[in-house]
Amino acid sequence: MMTQAFIIAFLSLCGAGALLAVAMPRTRQGSILAVTGCLAAIALMLAGSSTLISGENFLQPLWELPNLGRMTIGIDQLSAVFLLVTGLVLFPASIFASSHLERGAISNGSLFTVLLLALYAAIGLVFIAGDALSFLLAWEAMSIFSYLLIVASRQQEDGKANSGFLLLAMGEAGTLAAVLGFLLLAAGAGSLDFSAIQGTSPGLGSGLRWAVFLLTFFGFGVKAGLVPVNFWLPRAYTAASRAFVPVLAGATLNLGLYGILRVNAGLMPATDAAPGLVALVIGTLTALVGILYATTDNDLKVILAHSSIENVGIVVAGFGAGMVFVATNHPIPAAIAFVAALYHLINHSFFKTLLFFGVGEVEKQTGTRDLNNLGGLIKWMPLATLAFLVGTLSISALPPFNGFVSEWLTLQTMLRSTELSSAAVKLVFALAGAGLALTAALAVTCFVRVFAMGFLGMRRLNENRQLLEARAGTLAPMFILAALCLGFGLLPTYVIPTLSPAVAPLAGASASDALVPPFFASDPAHSALPSTFVKDFHDLGAQIGQSFLPGRGLVVLHRGGEENPVVFAMSTSYMAVALIVLLGGTYVVIRLWLTRRRKLRQRKRWDGGIRRLLPEMTYTATGFSNPVRVVFDAVFRPTTVEDTRETVTRHFRTAILREQERTHPVDKLVFHPVRAALLRVARALAYLHQGRLNTYATYALAALAAVLVMYLIQASW
Amino acid sequence: MSPWVIKGIRTGIKTSAYPRNAETAAGVTPGLPVSSQMDTGAARALVDICPTQVFTIINGRVNVDVDRCIHCYRCVRGVEQPARWDSTYEWGVESNQKKNLLPAFRKSINICVVDAGDCGSCLNEVRQLSSPYYNIHRLGFFITPTPRHADVLLVVGPGTDHMSLALQKIYNAIPTPKRVVAAGVCALSGGVFAESFTCSEGVTDILPVDVEVPGNPPPPLAILHGLLVAAGRKPPVDLQPGSSQANATGE
Amino acid sequence: MELGLKEQVKERWAGHAKCRYDDRSDLCEITCARASLAELCGWLFIDKDFNFANLIVEEMPAAWRLRYIFYGGAGSGWVHVLASALCSEETFPSIVKFVHAADWHEREAEDMFGLTFEGHPRLGDFILHDDAWQENVDPMRHHFDPQMAIRYRKPAADWRPRRIVQESGAFVMPVGPKYSGVTESVHFLLETVGEDVIRFMPRLFYKWRAIEKIAEGKPADEVLLLAERFAATTAFAHGLAFCQAVETACAADIPPRAAGLRVFLAELERLRQHAGAIQEICESTALAVAASEAGIFEEDLLRISGELTGHRYLFGMLAPGGLLLDLPDNDCRQALNKSQAVLKQLDNLETELRVSSSFLDRLEEVGYVQQQVAAAYGLLGPVARASAVAHDLRREQPYSGYSQFRFEVPSEQEGDGYARLRVLFSECRQSVHIMEQTVAAMPGGGVLESFKPREGAALGWVEAPRGAAFHWVRLDERGFVTRYHVAPPSFANWHGFHVAVENFAFQDFPIMLATFDLSVAENDR
């Protein structure tokens, strides 16, 4: 009942905060948001963790609706994980939002506070919905509040309403698809209740299953940003205020992934490998397209948005792999795949929120997000830079940070495909693995570029503008998330067993035994592992820490089956210790011993003897990514327009103007038609609502209601 | 690429015997005037004819300040009593500023070559050092583009105004221990450019020079000797025996 | 000189220009009003196909005199366009609208004298770097006081490169002044977005020694030392041009033997300089064996020069009126024999380079200069000849008896790096061919004839290894130099170099630099 209390606390905190925000003057909005937002986030975390700790699912039927059945809320282990993560993200995000609210990010503070808290509530409700109706209602509320939040924050005028509308239109299209999917499921089950649907879904025909899969996959995929329905995402992120965009990236993005996982792995476990393969392929493509765009763009927010798309791709690829393993009856690899995907999803929430905090602060201080105009920020904001660096290291999947662990797991999952029987499936896995590896490499390029061009080197624009270190309201949230990134990187052997129960029902097996062998346990517990194996690992020191650390061990181990006797082992914990010892040792040996008598002199960088190195003489972000762009061009063939202006005669040039128009085939073949179709729909809708928000919201709800009514009619037959 | 390998082998070894033995080929050095005893009239004639005031008469002896000789040959061509001329090439001299250098390097050295306004010939002679005839790599000498890796700074040219800041930056960028070799009369005294308002009278005005190599331009072997002196592998020579007083008082 | 030019000027420019024709030197002096200066020069350059050689600014006691020197192809002589203005007026019309080749000449005059050229789009920050010197330093003016200029030194603190590339993410990549192994000091600013050079801006004159200023007030034989030593890789050619200017100004004749030896030595220097250029091209493509081979040849030729004349760069040979030192016929023959041996090996090297595909890949279609562009920029020497602009002063305005010798002027059509390399090899052959003829027909007699100095001014020109060099000398009655101005070939070729490098990738840059065989010392003076 603890869980229930926490949920009630969460909802009432959101409500109370919203009421206070309406009642109190403008100057107080920041503190209201900080206090109630943080408390609500804590309540959310507690609700999630109490479920995780007790290991018991929580189910609470609410009221009965005529003809629609019972509305239910429930928290199973999967929802609990999402709740916990959302709480962990919303906590720092509230501090950040309130701090930037006070610093003028938003003009209408109370409206923003109300909407943001409402959005929190909606997000929480999506996770705890126990039946299709509550789920869809919460989802719809979430969509509308997101839209209103983008529109309400009038930081920059042009294009904002448009982007918000695009977000809503896309979200609505996705929602309608998902509703249809749900209805198909519900029709099969005769009930909207999740448990009922789950019980009957195995009996569905394959055509129906495909329909449900495609509708929900792409329907929820809109929210997550899957190719080809991802073009709205960078635009929405750039339009959203810096106070709000971390929530968008860290919390609402996860909803789409939750939807996909809930339906296609939870409610309707795969019986056929094909949908899983579709998910795998789409995920890999999404990852590649996302990172390529991210690497070649110069707007920090756009880069991060495309990088979100990339990470969503990795997560979905993991889901797909899990679905294939489930369908082919390999429960343990399936569990590993789901754990990997879930782990990466969590990591992405942490580091992406962290990075958006950093970008928000940079934008606030410098007035620009263009990497070509930034540079040298480390001199002015060393602490914020440090936290941002943690974020970039994590997102680049470098040990000992969290991104490394989940990407390692994901790539290992791909290697497990050797156990599958079909050669075609193996090939798809191999290609996906290669694609993901390429993605990982490009991600490093991308974020080396972001960090180097933004924070190192010389300042390129507004050299005289005063810059300050970020304030506590920004630094605290950044460091909270940086600590989480490091923690989730250092201690995967504690995270994996926590995630394992959440995915066990989806996969039919637990991953913790397979991934985290109990090297800390005394002998009998090792029975699952061959004794020589254990001995070898003990000789390597896998039991170090046994006497003073709880848990199963510090080594993540990945073992193929009998027919595939390979072993992959990794321990970021030991790695970190070794790194510290090695680097520290090197420092001691070189600096304190070998060169202790030498005076260190610091010299300016060597600049070729030039009189003064100017900022415009340093490498730009465009220049840095040019090799990637050139490779990209060979595939995508942009059109370059060059125009040379001359004075006096044709040999005196005054300007060389060069414009690159990139119409990528992906754009041409997929985005443009989809966008055109959607805009047509949107225009029709716009015509209907004649530019007035509330009317539009009514229409959207009416559409939802109409679908439900159709369902009612069908159900009452 | 095998034809090139064969061609290379066919060419055989061209490398100079120097520094182990003397180089005897013709045309490797333009030589230098040397101090000598002369009758007063002839000595006066030399003092008058030399455009860069190389000669001074001290106690009836014609003294030579090799730091100033620009190889115009007017003291040997078309005069009745030519100056004494010596076709040596070991011209590495310890700078007046730094006497009794201690060897600073034990192993191979990296050389940063800087052009401070030379006429192209000094630099061309430095370029020859990498050709098979001189092949300084066999001696563990390497040319490096960046002062950060350099041990020795080899400067040619008089030190133009536009280059002086760069010269200082380069000198500062070289880690210690370091040696500066100034090659060519322009680097030592400004040569024909000394009186220009855009040139220093040699880079000695800008940098602390350790080893000086006269000549306009110094032939590759002379530069090589200067480098060997800087590396502490050859003793410096004294090109003006007994004339240190004259140097100290100047003209 | 076709007789028509004088009449044509009279006809077309009646009332604007006066024409004076001197038969002995085949020189047509056109005195032109400032208002029609640009059109007249444009008419000569574009319609009459004259080449632009030099712009000489002289500060006469009461007036500025500007002398634009043009020369025609074989058979047509020299045209000097004169314009003057009172000393108080410092503005002249710019001729760059029609004569692009005069671009840098006008910039130089602006920097050195403080003159303004109306209509020139880009004056200033040329020889005197704006981030090193204040405005209003006019070093070549008579009243210039270097002490004051240095004492009140005030460089522009906010100097920024003049960027013209407007593309998101474009930046300026600075190279130098110290940028590679053994290289002359020069600074490049490359505008780029990361792979290709979109625009190339050289910042020269880091090595500016102001030799023209040093020369003023010095006797001619001391200025000769400067002429030899400002760009000593081609010392003999520049020394020769200077001597010829002095000899022309004083109407002195030189002994025939001196003329023959001068040709012999000039061609020896050309051969040696071209071997060096070939060495640098091979080295820039990292073809180690070929670079070593060419290095051997260059050193061989340096030694031949050293053995023959005592100095590896032929210093101390020239004197106004002839040569300081007579070279025995036998020595010349030996030097010739050795040079012929080197040439044979050079020919072998060329044969092998022509079949090294990896080498050709890096030269062909790299650093392309079109014929029209080469002509418009007034490119000179092997660079121009590789772009089918086959001018050669030895043929068109012969000096020192070149008219007696049979030789070809090699030229190529392609205008790329490989064409320039081929021109170098062919010219090596022609040089040895000329040396053979001089040795075979070496006149006897003395090599030095003294002459009486007199007041006057003249232009001396040679086809130096890198292209045509023009030395203008004005002497006072004692034979002291009052104005000395050099237009070296590298000055023209640096001006056009940007055409070759733009729109090529960075990694080809050193190769293009090597194939242009540019000398910074020669340009910076």
Ligand code: SF4
């Ligand atoms: S060769 Fe040297 S010493 Fe002789 S006159 Fe010339 S500068 Fe003077």
